[in-house]
Amino acid sequence: MPAVKMSWRPAYRSSKFRNVYGKASSREECYEGVPITRNVHDNHFCAINPKFLAVVTESSGGGSFLVIPIYKTGRVDPHHPKVCGHQGSVLDIKWNPFRDNIIASCSEDCTVRIWEIPDGGLRRNMTEALLVFTGHSRKVGLIEWHPTCSGILFSAGYDGKILLWNLEEGKVVRMFDSHSDVILCMSFNTDGSLLATSCKDKKLRIMDARSGRVLQEADCTRHRVGRVVFLGNTKRVLTTGVSQWNTRQVALWDQEDLSVPISEEEIDGLSGLLFPFYDADTHMLYLAGKANGNIRYYEVSPEKPYLQYLMEFSSPAPQKGLGMMPKRGMDVGECEVFRFYKLVTMKGLVEPISMIVPRRAEKFQDDIYPMTAGTEPALTAEEWLSGINRGPILISLKENYKRPNPAGPKSAKRERRALAIKGLDLLENVSSKTDNEFLRMFYRQQDELKRLQKELSDKDERIRQLELELHNLKNVTH
Numbered sequence: 001m002p003a004v005k006m007s008w009r010p011a012y013r014s015s016k017f018r019n020v021y022g023k024a025s026s027r028e029e030c031y032e033g034v035p036i037t038r039n040v041h042d043n044h045f046c047a048i049n050p051k052f053l054a055v056v057t058e059s060s061g062g063g064s065f066l067v068i069p070i071y072k073t074g075r076v077d078p079h080h081p082k083v084c085g086h087q088g089s090v091l092d093i094k095w096n097p098f099r100d101n102i103i104a105s106c107s108e109d110c111t112v113r114i115w116e117i118p119d120g121g122l123r124r125n126m127t128e129a130l131l132v133f134t135g136h137s138r139k140v141g142l143i144e145w146h147p148t149c150s151g152i153l154f155s156a157g158y159d160g161k162i163l164l165w166n167l168e169e170g171k172v173v174r175m176f177d178s179h180s181d182v183i184l185c186m187s188f189n190t191d192g193s194l195l196a197t198s199c200k201d202k203k204l205r206i207m208d209a210r211s212g213r214v215l216q217e218a219d220c221t222r223h224r225v226g227r228v229v230f231l232g233n234t235k236r237v238l239t240t241g242v243s244q245w246n247t248r249q250v251a252l253w254d255q256e257d258l259s260v261p262i263s264e265e266e267i268d269g270l271s272g273l274l275f276p277f278y279d280a281d282t283h284m285l286y287l288a289g290k291a292n293g294n295i296r297y298y299e300v301s302p303e304k305p306y307l308q309y310l311m312e313f314s315s316p317a318p319q320k321g322l323g324m325m326p327k328r329g330m331d332v333g334e335c336e337v338f339r340f341y342k343l344v345t346m347k348g349l350v351e352p353i354s355m356i357v358p359r360r361a362e363k364f365q366d367d368i369y370p371m372t373a374g375t376e377p378a379l380t381a382e383e384w385l386s387g388i389n390r391g392p393i394l395i396s397l398k399e400n401y402k403r404p405n406p407a408g409p410k411s412a413k414r415e416r417r418a419l420a421i422k423g424l425d426l427l428e429n430v431s432s433k434t435d436n437e438f439l440r441m442f443y444r445q446q447d448e449l450k451r452l453q454k455e456l457s458d459k460d461e462r463i464r465q466l467e468l469e470l471h472n473l474k475n476v477t478h
Contacts, residue, residue: 019358022313023354046322054093085127104153114133250267273289277324285307
């Protein structure tokens with residue numbers, strides 16, 4: 001079957017995500033002064049969950065990464081404690097999808113380590129890991145948690161091997177050695193029964209995630225694959241890479257037949273890697289280019305043209321990497337459907353970027369927030385290793401919804417006056433129900449503080465002018 005060219009040009013179609021737009025956060029909502037790593041390894045170097053932001057940092061004499069509570073925006077203390085137990089540069093970090101305080105890291109020192117971050121963040125440098133795994137003969141570049149099973153972690157090293165770790169037993173239980181070169185990317189399907197990989201040997205593979213048996217393999221000499229991602233339950237995978245004319249390209253594949261791609265599309269002539277992010281809840285695909293500030297987004301459909309171009313978020317600052325917030329961390333009241341955390345190395349900045357559906361949320365919008373994966377694992381490690389497959393346990397985001405103020409603008413004005421009167425004392429008296437609610441209260445306090453400071457400055461200037469006029473009048477009378 002010949003490959004079909006996908007059209008990215010916008011066309012009118014009925015879709016609730018047709019007008020989704022990207023919104024960069026204000027300066028007060030960013031994280032400044034972060035010493036982001038300058039390592040050239042093609043990875044994101046950050047990980048996010050509703051509790052913490054983790055960023056791999058530039059360091060000498062070993063590898064380290066910062067862990068910052070998600071609500072502590074602003075400038076980061078230069079002496080902020082770090083996780084610094086690795087003997088070589090940290091190449092990848094991933095939060096456990098079921099326990100927000102557990103994070104895994106891998107490094108050039110050939111080890112994989114598991115850390116437990118205390119609630120509220122670090123008070124001192126952390127050097128002792130919960131678990132240390134040694135099994136790779138060369139540096140470890142990738143790690144991935146199993147999407148539905150607790151206690152299962154996969155790691156891929158520069159030795160061409162994938163190791164399957166059972167955290168409940170603290171040991172490796174499988175080794176896959178079907179790759180002849182460095183593994184570039186790993187991606188699980190929804191229930192974690194299949195593992196897709198891209199490799200430097202120019203081959204795309206779909207494997208049984210338990211045994212490592214290669215089920216499908218594609219020779220990608222025309223489309224050099226860099227990244228691969230499963231598209232939810234559609235039985236398709238998408239790859240990003242470079243065409244034979246050295247243009248950035250995406251390709252769509254049938255996971256049961258990799259003999260030829262279903263469709264291909266050239267994106268642009270830039271040289272940076274394209275990172276794909278797929279949101280199975282909204283069926284939206286985001287393509288973010290490394291070393292440039294653009295994020296294109298598409299809607300995935302089962303029929304032609306398969307990928308429907310929606311819009312592009314542009315920014316002049318190039319991104320080193322991007323982290324994404326799990327769906328349970330979205331601001332449901334603002335109709336936020338996706339959130340990136342963009343690393344800007346030159347500025348030492350981590351900038352949140354929200355993807356928002358433009359509509360008034362007078363009630364919970366269940367059409368854009370279907371049931372989504374929660375924090376309860378569907379299987380134990382023993383059950384999954386025995387051959388049981390099970391999809392993720394789903395939750396509703398309705399509890400995250402905060403009803404808009406029904407009293408309207410007048411009530412909002414009274415609220416702003418009350419904030420101005422009470423000032424910073426509100427931060428001590430308010431008991432926020434969620435982190436997002438606390439953040440909104442905090443930023444409103446910051447805005448009110450700036451307004452009051454400006455008023456004070458204006459009054460000081462007015463006082464000086466009056467004093468000068470009074471002095472001039474005295475001189476005239478004398």
